[in-house]
Amino acid sequence: MKSTNLILTGFMGSGKSTVGRILAKELNTFFLDTDLLIENFENKSINEIFEDDGEKIFREKERYCFEWIKKNVTNTVISVGGGFPVYIPEIKEAGVVVYLKVGFEDIVKRMNKREIKKRPLFQDIKKAKELFEKRAKIYEELADFIVENKDLKKSVETIKEYYEN
Ligand code: S3P
Numbered sequence: 001m002k003s004t005n006l007i008l009t010g011f012m013g014s015g016k017s018t019v020g021r022i023l024a025k026e027l028n029t030f031f032l033d034t035d036l037l038i039e040n041f042e043n044k045s046i047n048e049i050f051e052d053d054g055e056k057i058f059r060e061k062e063r064y065c066f067e068w069i070k071k072n073v074t075n076t077v078i079s080v081g082g083g084f085p086v087y088i089p090e091i092k093e094a095g096v097v098v099y100l101k102v103g104f105e106d107i108v109k110r111m112n113k114r115e116i117k118k119r120p121l122f123q124d125i126k127k128a129k130e131l132f133e134k135r136a137k138i139y140e141e142l143a144d145f146i147v148e149n150k151d152l153k154k155s156v157e158t159i160k161e162y163y164e165n
Helices: 016-026 034-042 046-052 055-072 104-110 113-117 125-141 152-164
Strands: 006-009 031-033 077-079 096-101 145-148
Touching: 006 016, 016 031, 016 077, 016 152, 031 034, 034 046, 034 055, 034 077, 046 055, 096 125, 096 152, 104 125, 145 152
Parallel strands: 006 077, 006 096, 031 077, 096 145
Antiparallel strands: none
16 A cells, blocks of 8 residues: 555445445555544534534535545545535545546435435435536546446456556
């Protein structure tokens, strides 16, 4: 594993955590997820943070997380929330950015009720699609590398090869 962090971006439900966990293991390192860091730090779920404090405060927590990662984390695979690069376009300062690209229809197919319930910005599917369309270009522009996440094993291998070379 290099000293640079490997950061996975992509829309909600694109498989960042699943890919990230496997990748970390393959690279003999650990995996961090910014949503989980924030949930643990606040001792609240993402839903509760959105409900009690609002999205603006959540974005501030993400910013805090970013600064903390930059200062304290190396050699780590990091999955960030879907909005993270949108609000923190300097994301590359924290590591190499890999965008996990999945079409909106495929995301909808993959997500079960439980997965949807955890995500305040996925409650209205029309709005989620609009968000997806608005963000797609941003993800691409801010990525060092783009992987079409169709097959889990293949995505992991492709990212590993990119990262190690
Ligand atoms: C969000 C994505 C979520 C989480 C929050 C907001 C977004 O993370 O950070 O619900 O703005 O797209 P996942 O991408 O892991 O679902």
